């Protein structure tokens with residue numbers, strides 16, 4: 015069946031040519047304008063599409079995921095926290111204001127994954143039948159002729175690593191902001207009124223079946239995994255009103271399946287690699303085949319984003335050093351240097367950011383860092399003590415060689431698990447020397463973690479105490495797509511004293527490194543909140559809170575000196591590129 019036939023009913027319903035209908039439309043519009051009810055900063059013609067039947071396929075994401083947080087990626091973590099007593103409107107205004115809309119009310123920018131799905135659906139169903147909109151404008155596009163609302167969700171129910179950890183730690187009660195906004199989206203009046211099929215995909219889609227929330231949220235189908243090979247068939251069936259499975263595991267994509275985006279992505283995102291291949295057992299990207307996109311493919315997306323003034327080129331990857339990597343995970347210096355130089359020359363690119371990187375390639379080729387650092391630091395959005403610095407997230411995970419061998423033996427390739435401490439300390443040192451200060455994620459409660467493993471983690475943290483790093487300790491979460499999906503999540507009530515020590519050491523170190531001037535205030539706040547957290551989490555929180563406060567030595571009448579010595583770097587892998 016051709017798409018024209020498929021949407022025949024839609025075309026009829028969409029007709030807005032009759033003079034009577036036009037008059038009604040215009041007078042309604044004028045009164046709305048007069049009363050100031052037309053929202054957003056768009057609407058050159060004020061067309062209310064839903065009035066005329068709606069668009070067959072409407073794509074969207076929650077308000078929190080449709081914002082670029084004013085290009086502040088750290089602020090984007092706010093979505094993982096519960097609101098507590100802070101009003102939602104205030105957080106929204108401060109942190110995730112709606113990005114501008116285009117003249118017809120469609121979204122100027124949208125999450126990258128959603129833009130990929132949009133590009134695939136436009137190819138298949140035609141531009142006139144697919145639209146991506148901000149939730150604020152949903153009622154203008156969802157109508158009786160809307161067959162499907164496709165929603166992208168990074169963290170639909172606040173159940174990802176960061177949300178689970180900090181929602182429970184802060185103990186303010188209530189749901190994470192990500193969940194609040196997602197629930198608000200799926201219960202949008204336009205969706206409830208016209209009852210199109212609701213299909214949810216994206217990195218956080220797995221949480222819906224996992225938490226048995228599909229019926230409660232009226233979600234027809236959840237798609238888990240990559241979109242390219244699956245999404246057309248799913249939407250085709252949905253548009254035709256055919257049966258669909260409630261949960262669909264998608265087919266793996268191939269490089270040739272992946273189109274370039276048609277409209278700008280938030281943060282100016284452009285994918286440079288997909289997949290990983292280092293096989294960390296808790297991680298989902300490793301389940302995807304590693305591909306590097308051709309430079310022209312990447313630049314096409316960077317240029318499209320820059321033309322629409324995203325200002326930033328966010329080069330999406332699970333590890334920038336995987337880009338056209340050589341054998342044994344040896345980085346490809348020529349290809350990376352060319353990539354960074356080419357992107358930096360695109361007109362309108364003020365900032366370049368890479369989300370993730372790994373340690374081992376830094377040790378394999380320190381010269382690579384020296385070569386790319388000047389450009390990525392110059393194009394970094396971060397400043398500290400008056401100078402620019404770049405950053406990316408790196409998986410520190412644990413200091414335990416035993417756990418590295420068990421779950422992440424590929425993470426430090428071409429080196430050996432026994433060299434993990436040296437790989438991490440040397441890489442962080444090289445990066446720091448080049449003004450690249452990584453955000454280090456650390457997983458607490460990997461399955462089978464023992465006291466000696468936690469001690470090893472504390473030891474490795476201590477070895478980095480003089481470096482400029484930002485710590486992000488998180489609880490182990492078994493994601494649906496990972497090899498450890500059958501294991502239990504780590505939770506606050508199972509934290510041992512030593513694991514509390516890891517958490518508090520990380521946060522004490524963050525304040526000491528980045529906001530030393532706030533120490534008196536942190537001390538005061540810690541003392542004030544202690545009774546609440548004592549009640550909430552038990553007496554075990556005394557020591558961690560005192561550590562975070564910076565008053566541990568004073569109040570506990572003893573000084574805990576680190577007795578660990580930094581060992582000399584012993585990396586000596588014989589690797590050839």
Ligand code: SF4
Nearest residue numbers: 290293294297300332
């Ligand atoms: S190195 Fe990172 S992206 Fe690759 S498998 Fe491990 S955790 Fe996942």
